[in-house]
Structure formats: structure tokens, C-alpha cells
Amino acid sequence: xxxxxxxxxxxxxxxxxxxxxxxxxxxxxxxxxxxxxxxxxxxxxxxxxxxxxxxxxxxxxxxxxxxxxxxxxxxxxxxxxxxxxxxxxxxxxxxxxxxxxxxxxxxxxxxx
Amino acid sequence: xxxxxxxxxxxxxxxxxxxxxxxxxxxxxxxxxxxxxxxxxxxxxxxxxxxxxxxxxxxxxxxxxxxxxxxxxxxxxxxxxxxxxxxxxxxxxxxxxxxxxxxxxxxxxxxxx
Numbered sequence: 001x002x003x004x005x006x007x008x009x010x011x012x013x014x015x016x017x018x019x020x021x022x023x024x025x026x027x028x029x030x031x032x033x034x035x036x037x038x039x040x041x042x043x044x045x046x047x048x049x050x051x052x053x054x055x056x057x058x059x060x061x062x063x064x065x066x067x068x069x070x071x072x073x074x075x076x077x078x079x080x081x082x083x084x085x086x087x088x089x090x091x092x093x094x095x096x097x098x099x100x101x102x103x104x105x106x107x108x109x110x111x112x
Numbered sequence: 113x114x115x116x117x118x119x120x121x122x123x124x125x126x127x128x129x130x131x132x133x134x135x136x137x138x139x140x141x142x143x144x145x146x147x148x149x150x151x152x153x154x155x156x157x158x159x160x161x162x163x164x165x166x167x168x169x170x171x172x173x174x175x176x177x178x179x180x181x182x183x184x185x186x187x188x189x190x191x192x193x194x195x196x197x198x199x200x201x202x203x204x205x206x207x208x209x210x211x212x213x214x215x216x217x218x219x220x221x222x223x224x225x
Contacts, residue, residue, distance in 0.1 A: 009152070032212040043116075043202050043216035044155070089154060093212060098162070099145075099170065100214060102154035 002027040004092050006103030013080055014111050021075045021106045023090035030092040033066060033073045034100070038087045048075070077108075085110045115139065116217035118203050123222045125197075133188045133220045135203035141215075142208050144186035148172060149200040149219075158201075161186055190222065197224045 003026040013019045025033075031052035036044035050057045050064045050073065057064050063076040073092075077084055090103040116137045125131045135144065143162050147155040157170030161180040175194025180186050186205075190197045203217040 004154075006154075034213070036216075041219070041221075043118075043204075043218045046213060046215065049213070095212065098160060098168065099157050100212075104152070104154045 002030060002092055002101040004090060004101045004103045006090050006106060008106060009104065010107045010109070012109045012111055015080055015082065017080055019077045019080055019084070019108055021088055021090070021108070023073050023075075023092075023103050025071050025073070025092040025101075027092070027094070028071065029094045031094045032092070033064070034091050035064060035075050036089040036091065036102075038089065038105075040086075044089060080110050082110050082112065084108060116203060116205055116215060118201075118217040118220050121218065121220060123220055125222070125224050127224055128192045129224075130189055130191050131197075131222065131224075133190065133201055133203075133222070135186045135188065135217060137184055137186075137203075137205045137217075139205060139207075139215070140183070141205035142183070143206045144180070145204040145206075145214065146170075146176070146178065146186070146188045147202040147204065149202060155202065158188065190224075197222060 006023045034049040037047045038044040048062050050066050061078045066073045087105045087107050089105050091100045093100040119134045145160040146158040156172050158176050159178040161167035164183050167178050177189045200221050202219045204214040206214045
């Protein structure tokens with residue numbers, strides 16, 4: 001079955017700098033890769049996703065890249081702000097799958 | 113407001129008692145899911161339901177039970193057979209079974225002592 005590994009588990013960056021979180025997946029059939037942001041005590045919120053027919057997707061300060069050959073995908077946050085502090089989860093699945101496989105999460109802290 | 117609601121936000125129980133967690137959605141989504149989240153770990157799937165009156169076990173179903181009598185409701189019962197029930201429980205839904213985008217509720221933190 002699918003396995004998703006996420007690194008690093010914790011990340012601290014200076015406000016205004018960039019943050020990068022990386023994930024790898026094992027099932028070559030996976031074709032959908034969402035990223036979720038979870039604030040303390042709340043449920044995860046979908047912030048961006050990418051499908052296997054594209055290599056990169058941007059939404060303001062957030063971007064995701066996908067390397068299907070290497071089975072890697074990454075989340076990039078530029079010009080980080082205090083409100084970016086949260087736990088971020090990557091995930092992988094494929095069309096018609098009954099479930100999504102999540103990474104173990106990255107706790108991102110933004111230093112003022 | 114459309115969305116997923118979970119109640120209560122915090123729940124305390126004594127060991128040996130069954131407890132039921134509520135999940136309601138008014139998004140008209142067909143599929144609903146229950147996840148368990150432990151500190152420092154990702155989300156693990158407990159049960160999921162693709163249509164009313166049907167549900168399947170996820171990766172960690174032992175000690176849990178569910179029902180799906182109505183489209184908008186998917187309650188989870190944590191039974192006394194669950195060895196480590198203290199956790200953060202998240203409910204999610206998606207438009208269709210097999211739909212890729214899942215939307216999460218705010219979660220219920222269950223503490224069993």
C-alpha cells in the first residue's frame with residue numbers, strides 16, 4: 001500500500017524567510033497530492049493541492065512542486081508570517097481510492 | 113453556514129465506558145470519514161462510509177464502531193475494547209466516494225482516565 005514520508009518533523013524559520021517541507025510517496029499510482037494546515041486545537045484545512053499532470057502550482061505565497069519520477073513533492077512558503085505557524089501535513093492518493101494517506105506532519109514555527 | 117460540526121469539543125470518560133462522538137455535515141456530501149490523531153503522528157483512518165447504510169473499516173478499526181443511518185450524520189463509538197482511546201478525533205467528508213478533496217471538522221479531544 002501507499003506510504004508517505006514527510007520531513008522535517010519540526011521547522012523554525014525567521015519571519016520573512018522561506019520554508020520548505022518535503023514528502024515522498026511509494027505508490028506510483030498516486031496522482032493527487034493535497035497539503036493541509038492544522039492550527040492548534042483545530043481540524044486540518046486544505047490549503048493547496050497538485051495533480052500528477054502538472055509539475056508546479058502556486059497560490060500567492062504558497063507553491064507546491066511535484067517530481068513524479070522521483071516520487072517527491074514539496075510545499076514552499078515564501079515571505080513567512082506569524083500566522084503561518086501551524087502543523088502541515090502532506091498526503092497522497094489516487095482517483096477512485098477510498099482513502100488518503102497522510103504524512104506524519106511538520107510543525108512550522110515562525111520566529112519574529 | 114455549511115460545514116462539518118463535531119461535538120463536544122472536549123470529552124472526558126472513565127475507563128471501561130463506551131462513548132459516542134458526534135459528526136454532522138450539511139454539505140450534502142456522500143462520503144464521511146473518521147480519523148484518529150496522536151501527538152507527533154499523522155492522521156490514521158478508523159472507519160469510512162461512502163453511502164448511507166454502508167461503511168468500511170479503515171486501518172485502526174479495532175475497538176471502534178460506527179453507523180450511517182442518515183447522509184448527514186456519522187457517529188463514532190469508542191468502546192471499552194479500545195486499549196488507548198485518549199486522542200484527538202477528526203471527522204471529514206467528501207462530495208463523492210472516491211472524491212479526492214476531503215474537508216475536516218474541528219475535532220473532538222477525548223480523554224479517558
